[in-house]
Amino acid sequence: MRILLSNDDGVHSPGLQALYEGLEGLGELEVVAPDRDHSGASNALTLNRPLTVEQHPNGFRSVDGTPTDCVHLAVNGLFKEPFDRVVSGINTHANLGDDIIYSGTVAAATEGRNLGLPAIAVSLVNDGHFHYDTAARVVRLLLEGRKPLALGPRCILNVNVPDVPWEDIAGIRVTRLGHRDLAEGAVPMTCPRGKERYWIGAAGKGSDAGPGTDFHAVREGYVSITPVHVDMTRHEALSSLREWIDDMASGEGQ
Numbered sequence: 001m002r003i004l005l006s007n008d009d010g011v012h013s014p015g016l017q018a019l020y021e022g023l024e025g026l027g028e029l030e031v032v033a034p035d036r037d038h039s040g041a042s043n044a045l046t047l048n049r050p051l052t053v054e055q056h057p058n059g060f061r062s063v064d065g066t067p068t069d070c071v072h073l074a075v076n077g078l079f080k081e082p083f084d085r086v087v088s089g090i091n092t093h094a095n096l097g098d099d100i101i102y103s104g105t106v107a108a109a110t111e112g113r114n115l116g117l118p119a120i121a122v123s124l125v126n127d128g129h130f131h132y133d134t135a136a137r138v139v140r141l142l143l144e145g146r147k148p149l150a151l152g153p154r155c156i157l158n159v160n161v162p163d164v165p166w167e168d169i170a171g172i173r174v175t176r177l178g179h180r181d182l183a184e185g186a187v188p189m190t191c192p193r194g195k196e197r198y199w200i201g202a203a204g205k206g207s208d209a210g211p212g213t214d215f216h217a218v219r220e221g222y223v224s225i226t227p228v229h230v231d232m233t234r235h236e237a238l239s240s241l242r243e244w245i246d247d248m249a250s251g252e253g254q
């Protein structure tokens with residue numbers, strides 16, 4: 001099994017190193033990750049300049065681009081041998097609910113899936129203990145699964161792991177994504193040259209976060225696994241929109 005590892009925290013992230021160490025021996029591992037932190041990059045592709053790939057003494061490769069660039073390049077040209085899996089992470093912080101819209105971690109996995117590969121995004125629900133080893137062990141468990149998992153087209157697994165030692169994990173729960181409240185306001189500050197600057201404010205707290213959601217599972221000490229697919233059509237709205245458009249068109253004819 002050839003496994004491509006990537007992330008959005010950058011090639012020097014301890015989470016990526018822990019993922020590599022946790023999966024060693026499972027197959028052939030290649031690492032292609034951004035040369036710096038690209039958290040919040042979502043599915044951005046760099047289309048306005050060429051990309052530079054550098055190989056580091058530990059064998060990891062970095063790209064001066066986004067997480068999506070990394071997976072795209074790795075699968076589409078950087079290597080002759082094809083990959084069987086993509087794993088993105090271990091992200092330094094949780095990716096719960098609406099986070100995944102912005103997440104570069106989830107985007108790297110999604111790009112793998114878009115290019116035809118089963119993919120996992122894994123994040124640590126960071127409490128300041130940095131138990132990346134626990135999250136790596138969860139990924140290893142998933143990759144070692146005895147039966148192949150059929151998820152359907154364009155589906156990835158979004159995995160969030162509590163920041164505790166392996167023995168303290170309560171179990172694994174299959175969840176749906178919850179939702180967050182509105183984000184907190186932007187934080188203004190003044191730069192040394194007297195100009196106004198802003199930090200993007202913190203994400204909102206979990207609001208739709210009850211039983212069955214990813215928020216709830218990790219709060220209870222469980223690993224949360226959500227099958228996620230990219231299909232942004234609001235299928236339930238198709239017929240009412242059609243009716244509305246038909247009504248408008250027939251009104252015009254009168």
Ligand code: MN
Nearest residue numbers: 008009039091
């Ligand atoms: Mn990140």
